[in-house]
Amino acid sequence: MSGGEMNAPSARAQYFDGRNSRSTAVDVTLAEQGALAIRGDGFAFDVPRAALRVGARVGRSTWSVELERGASLAFEAGPDAERLLAALDSSPTTRWIQRLERSGRWAALCVLSLVVVTWLFVKYGVPALAARAAVLVPPDVERAIGAQGLQWIDGWLDPSQLSDDRRSAVEAAFERARTAVPDLTGLRLERRAGGPLRANAFALPGGIVVMTDELAHLVAHDDELVAVFLHEFGHLERHHGMRRLLEGSIVALLSLLLTSDVSTVASVGTGLPAVLLQAGYSRAEEREADAFALDALERIGVPRRALGDVLVRIEAETGSSGIPEILSTHPETSSRVDATRR
Amino acid sequence: MPSPNLLAPIDHDRRTERLSFTGSGAEYFRIWIANTLLSIVTLGIYSAWAKVRKERYFYGHTHLAGTSFDYHGRPIPILKGRLLAAALFVLYGVATQTSPKLLVAVVVAYLAIVPWIVVKALQFRARVSSWRGIRFAFDGSFGESYFVFGLLTVCLPLTLGLIAPYWWFRRHRFSFHNLRFGQTRCTFSALPGQYYRAFLTLVVIGLAIALAAVFLVAVVVMVTFVEVEDPGEATAQGLLFVGVGYATGIVGGSMINGLARGLLGNLSLGKTSVGPHALSTRFDPGSLAWIQLVNTVLIVLTLGLYIPFAQIRLAKYLISNTALEVDGDLDSFVANESNSVSATGGEIADVFDIDVGW
Numbered sequence: 152m153s154g155g156e157m158n159a160p161s162a163r164a165q166y167f168d169g170r171n172s173r174s175t176a177v178d179v180t181l182a183e184q185g186a187l188a189i190r191g192d193g194f195a196f197d198v199p200r201a202a203l204r205v206g207a208r209v210g211r212s213t214w215s216v217e218l219e220r221g222a223s224l225a226f227e228a229g230p231d232a233e234r235l236l237a238a239l240d241s242s243p244t245t246r247w248i249q250r251l252e253r254s255g256r257w258a259a260l261c262v263l264s265l266v267v268v269t270w271l272f273v274k275y276g277v278p279a280l281a282a283r284a285a286v287l288v289p290p291d292v293e294r295a296i297g298a299q300g301l302q303w304i305d306g307w308l309d310p311s312q313l314s315d316d317r318r319s320a321v322e323a324a325f326e327r328a329r330t331a332v333p334d335l336t337g338l339r340l341e342r343r344a345g346g347p348l349r350a351n352a353f354a355l356p357g358g359i360v361v362m363t364d365e366l367a368h369l370v371a372h373d374d375e376l377v378a379v380f381l382h383e384f385g386h387l388e389r390h391h392g393m394r395r396l397l398e399g400s401i402v403a404l405l406s407l408l409l410t411s412d413v414s415t416v417a418s419v420g421t422g423l424p425a426v427l428l429q430a431g432y433s434r435a436e437e438r439e440a441d442a443f444a445l446d447a448l449e450r451i452g453v454p455r456r457a458l459g460d461v462l463v464r465i466e467a468e469t470g471s472s473g474i475p476e477i478l479s480t481h482p483e484t485s486s487r488v489d490a491t492r493r
Numbered sequence: 494m495p496s497p498n499l500l501a502p503i504d505h506d507r508r509t510e511r512l513s514f515t516g517s518g519a520e521y522f523r524i525w526i527a528n529t530l531l532s533i534v535t536l537g538i539y540s541a542w543a544k545v546r547k548e549r550y551f552y553g554h555t556h557l558a559g560t561s562f563d564y565h566g567r568p569i570p571i572l573k574g575r576l577l578a579a580a581l582f583v584l585y586g587v588a589t590q591t592s593p594k595l596l597v598a599v600v601v602a603y604l605a606i607v608p609w610i611v612v613k614a615l616q617f618r619a620r621v622s623s624w625r626g627i628r629f630a631f632d633g634s635f636g637e638s639y640f641v642f643g644l645l646t647v648c649l650p651l652t653l654g655l656i657a658p659y660w661w662f663r664r665h666r667f668s669f670h671n672l673r674f675g676q677t678r679c680t681f682s683a684l685p686g687q688y689y690r691a692f693l694t695l696v697v698i699g700l701a702i703a704l705a706a707v708f709l710v711a712v713v714v715m716v717t718f719v720e721v722e723d724p725g726e727a728t729a730q731g732l733l734f735v736g737v738g739y740a741t742g743i744v745g746g747s748m749i750n751g752l753a754r755g756l757l758g759n760l761s762l763g764k765t766s767v768g769p770h771a772l773s774t775r776f777d778p779g780s781l782a783w784i785q786l787v788n789t790v791l792i793v794l795t796l797g798l799y800i801p802f803a804q805i806r807l808a809k810y811l812i813s814n815t816a817l818e819v820d821g822d823l824d825s826f827v828a829n830e831s832n833s834v835s836a837t838g839g840e841i842a843d844v845f846d847i848d849v850g851w
């Protein structure tokens with residue numbers, strides 16, 4: 152024993168010289184100025200503080216201290232080793248992180264904060280990210296997604312059975328709507344029998360607009376069809392569908408990254424578009440699409456009220472407010488109609 | 494005073510040293526949750542420190558012959574590597590999104606850079622791992638890496654996946670045969686035929702699981718499908734079917750993952766020797782499939798909070814079913830002249846998720 156302080160922190164350790172794999176049992180004691188006195192069977196030496204590198208002590212695993220020239224000490228976690236190593240490495244950060252990692256109360260608090268942070272991120276961060284990313288998606292990719300969505304929808308809906316008259320009227324309205332938005336490319340009209348969707352119209356990423364026969368019959372004037380198409384063009388122009396798709400993908404990807412099971416990414420990815428197409432637009436997005444449609448109506452000299460009229464008509468017919476994109480959260484029709492009269 | 498050398502084992506000529514893992518889920522949960530939160534609130538900066546702490550926890554709880562392993566990676570180089578990797582990733586994203594034609598160029602660049610990254614990653618991982626003060630090292634050549642991760646990877650789709658077992662064999666051979674503990678070389682003795690047998694098993698069982706999943710989904714659809722008028726109900730029904738499909742996909746996927754880990758682990762780690770000492774593994778693919786299944790289900794049900802428990806559970810199984818058949822003694826490994834390798838390779842491999850382990 153080195154004489155003097157009987158109280159100096161001391162612990163058992165394994166000593167490795169860094170040249171070969173022999174393990175030597177040693178007693179390690181804190182000496183003056185943070186030096187370590189290392190005493191073993193047949194050898195004794197001191198290492199100054201400057202030559203020590205205390206590794207992070209994580210949990211109750213083995214804790215190590217690196218010495219010079221590859222030599223090292225390994226301590227079994229325990230009160231002795233804790234006292235000794237804390238004396239060598241007692242920065243506030245180290246102590247703070249260790250308290251965080253060891254206390255059950257902090258863990259509970261961490262879980263709580265994690266839930267809050269995740270919620271905030273999903274609520275605000277993901278939509279913002281998706282909005283940025285949506286404009287970057289190449290048109291080819293958008294079209295492919297839209298085509299896949301249409302294929303899925305065709306599993307549900309029967310082909311259109313419009314009379315030739317109505318069909319050419321609908322197509323003419325689509326062409327008129329298109330002249331109002333020369334910048335939008337890839338626009339394509341698809342007509343289907345509404346079935347469970349009844350009077351309805353919706354846009355798919357890439358420019359496909361699907362309109363049901365029921366809606367074509369419901370309108371009193373073809374201007375109203377133009378208004379519906381322009382509303383859908385509004386969704387396309389703002390990439391609302393793509394955004395919703397990306398939001399879903401980001402959340403799915405994050406949860407997969409968290410669960411770190413990459414092997415399931417492929418299996419989940421294939422069926423994803425179908426689910427995501429079901430998600431509706433937000434009220435704000437409906438208002439954006441309405442505003443876009445009203446501007447465009449004005450440009451081609453169609454009365455603004457065409458949009459309000461068709462909204463009222465659809466509500467009366469289907470009982471749901473607004474142009475009923477599948478399962479959307481619609482703003483109140485009355486407030487949207489008011490906007491068209493302003 | 495004379496202190497008997499308690500920790501150094503008395504060496505017989507031949508004996509089996511089993512590895513053991515002493516980490517606990519409850520303890521690691523606190524570490525994991527604290528590090529996850531700190532990583533998030535620092536926008537990922539802390540993740541480099543978190544990685545070091547995680548590795549030190551797992552290494553420090555893995556014991557062989559009375560001594561645990563040690564991890565020497567440092568946060569700052571890891572952080573630099575991660576930032577570089579993130580920059581490359583953004584570049585990759587922008588390049589693929591601005592023009593589909595660029596995609597070809599990106600794929601070519603990817604194939605050109607991945608083999609380099611793999612070597613760097615394996616060098617880094619070996620370099621920062623030690624046992625009894627002796628560091629590991631990795632000697633794999635860039636040429637072999639370009640053959641395995643470049644050429645063979647390109648051939649994979651061209652041969653309709655028929656060379657997949659051989660590809661895995663070469664990957665594992667590359668990772669393990671070029672490993673060195675100090676100055677002691679590791680050797681890898683598995684044969685391509687064994688990989689083809691393992692893959693055949695995997696394909697047969699995988700197909701059985703896939704068939705069972707399809708059958709299950711079909712039954713659910715037939716039992717619950719009703720003609721509905723209301724679009725809301727129709728949507729709910731569609732969601733139910735898709736949900737059932739996902740659930741079976743995740744269950745089947747995790748089981749196949751467990752099987753593959755077991756089968757390939759026995760062929761890679763289990764066929765590796767460190768000098769005269771052979772590693773042996775007793776991974777039971779069935780048990781691993783079960784562990785992966787339970788882990789995945791619990792992770793999903795707890796929205797991720799079970800992750801640390803799952804990692805501990807898997808590590809415990811894998812490590813405690815690994816042993817070293819010692820021939821001679823474990824005290825005479827000799828260290829290598831140390832050299833430093835940047836962390837960049839390892840971190841890029843993390844972000845691009847190149848699986849270089851088994």
Ligand SMILES: [Zn+2]
Binds near residue numbers: 382386432437476
């Ligand atoms: Zn709308």
